[in-house]
Amino acid sequence: MTMTETLAPAMTSGAAPTSGDQLRNDWTRAEIAELYALPFTELVFRAAEVHRAHQAAGEVQLATLLSIKTGGCPEDCGYCSQSVKADAGVTATKLMDVREVLQNAARAKDNGSQRFCMGAAWRNPKDRDMPAIVEIVKGVRELGLETCMTLGMLTPPQAEMLADAGLDYYNHNIDTAPERYADVITTRTFEDRLETIDNVRKAGINVCTGGIVGMGETREDRVGFIHALATMPQHPESVPVNALVPVKGTVLGDMLADTPLAKIDDIEFVRTVATARITMPLSMVRLSAGRESMSESTQALCFLAGANSIFTGDKLLTAPNAGDDSDAAMFARLGLKPLAGPEPLRAGCGG
Ligand code: SAM
Numbered sequence: 001m002t003m004t005e006t007l008a009p010a011m012t013s014g015a016a017p018t019s020g021d022q023l024r025n026d027w028t029r030a031e032i033a034e035l036y037a038l039p040f041t042e043l044v045f046r047a048a049e050v051h052r053a054h055q056a057a058g059e060v061q062l063a064t065l066l067s068i069k070t071g072g073c074p075e076d077c078g079y080c081s082q083s084v085k086a087d088a089g090v091t092a093t094k095l096m097d098v099r100e101v102l103q104n105a106a107r108a109k110d111n112g113s114q115r116f117c118m119g120a121a122w123r124n125p126k127d128r129d130m131p132a133i134v135e136i137v138k139g140v141r142e143l144g145l146e147t148c149m150t151l152g153m154l155t156p157p158q159a160e161m162l163a164d165a166g167l168d169y170y171n172h173n174i175d176t177a178p179e180r181y182a183d184v185i186t187t188r189t190f191e192d193r194l195e196t197i198d199n200v201r202k203a204g205i206n207v208c209t210g211g212i213v214g215m216g217e218t219r220e221d222r223v224g225f226i227h228a229l230a231t232m233p234q235h236p237e238s239v240p241v242n243a244l245v246p247v248k249g250t251v252l253g254d255m256l257a258d259t260p261l262a263k264i265d266d267i268e269f270v271r272t273v274a275t276a277r278i279t280m281p282l283s284m285v286r287l288s289a290g291r292e293s294m295s296e297s298t299q300a301l302c303f304l305a306g307a308n309s310i311f312t313g314d315k316l317l318t319a320p321n322a323g324d325d326s327d328a329a330m331f332a333r334l335g336l337k338p339l340a341g342p343e344p345l346r347a348g349c350g351g
């Protein structure tokens with residue numbers, strides 16, 4: 001199938017999702033590079049067409065994050081304030097009590113969130129942690145929220161336990177292009193990441209995987225990052241696109257603080273969102289970390305280019321987020337609505 005054949009004709013906002021028969025997972029790097037290099041308005045126009053053909057354009061999913069176990073992580077991810085290698089003033093905590101998690105989840109629901117995403121600063125959960133995690137998943141589901149966890153690497157039995165508990169999504173980012181991975185993280189490999197994603201898939205849990213732009217990578221690296229996602233045997237149901245939050249005391253935060261021009265260019269960020277949308281038409285593309293320092297105009301361009309999910313609330317895991325009031329004002333100004341119905345993707349990518 002050629003690239004143009006994948007682009008369905010524009011449909012009106014709110015159009016019913018298609019069956020997914022136009023999905024491809026045989027994208028080449030050259031095709032993705034070609035999309036990235038389109039004139040900006042052409043790229044955004046095409047992404048908006050794909051968006052309208054497959055999703056309810058104008059509706060944006062609201063998800064809320066909670067750090068249920070903060071800091072003290074043995075991994076050395078160069079961007080992360082929670083690594084033991086970072087000196088970012090993050091105090092390490094134990095796993096949060098189930099009741100406290102449920103109080104936070106109930107608040108998120110009251111504030112209109114559809115999904116509750118819980119993160120733990122672990123390389124991997126220990127088997128002794130699993131009963132409490134299972135209890136949390138069940139409790140949050142009972143509140144009527146979709147559940148997402150991000151706990152580090154999982155074994156197949158751990159993934160099965162989470163599936164049995166009813167976990168809806170597991171977040172495990174590939175973060176960057178395969179060939180750049182070792183520049184950012186040395187304590188695990190890109191292949192380790194894919195293995196956990198595979199374990200999650202096999203257990204029947206929806207996959208949330210994406211990464212970070214603005215870590216000093218090149219356009220070619222960003223092409224490699226999107227290529228790795230769009231050629232997965234089944235497209236991720238959710239694709240978080242984070243803009244690096246440069247935290248002082250982290251390797252990347254300190255490095256980029258000295259090179260202010262390294263911050264991701266807004267237009268390049270929108271290009272990344274648009275390319276993700278075109279290559280993965282049914283995935284939820286989430287504007288994740290970094291919105292706090294992003295102008296409303298840039299975010300509006302991202303929504304036009306097919307982003308359809310955000311994290312709400314004042315805090316991400318440890319870093320500040322845009323906050324409910326400013327998001328409510330932005331939604332009003334842009335005429336956006338919180339996503340009400342189910343997401344389009346359950347069919348995945350048959351290739
Ligand atoms: N420990 C688990 C793991 O690494 O899979 C879960 C938590 S981890 C904080 C989740 C994701 O947050 C990372 O994979 C990364 O993409 C993103 N992230 C962390 N710190 C960030 C930062 N400073 N700026 C942007 N994204 C960040």
Ligand code: DTB
Nearest residue numbers: 119150240288289316317318319
């Ligand atoms: C993702 O891709 N972004 C979220 C979520 N998955 C877990 C985390 C962003 C973290 C930003 C930095 C912080 O709060 O420490």
Ligand code: SF4
Nearest residue numbers: 073075077080083121
């Ligand atoms: Fe640990 Fe996750 Fe942070 Fe890496 S990103 S240091 S694995 S909490």
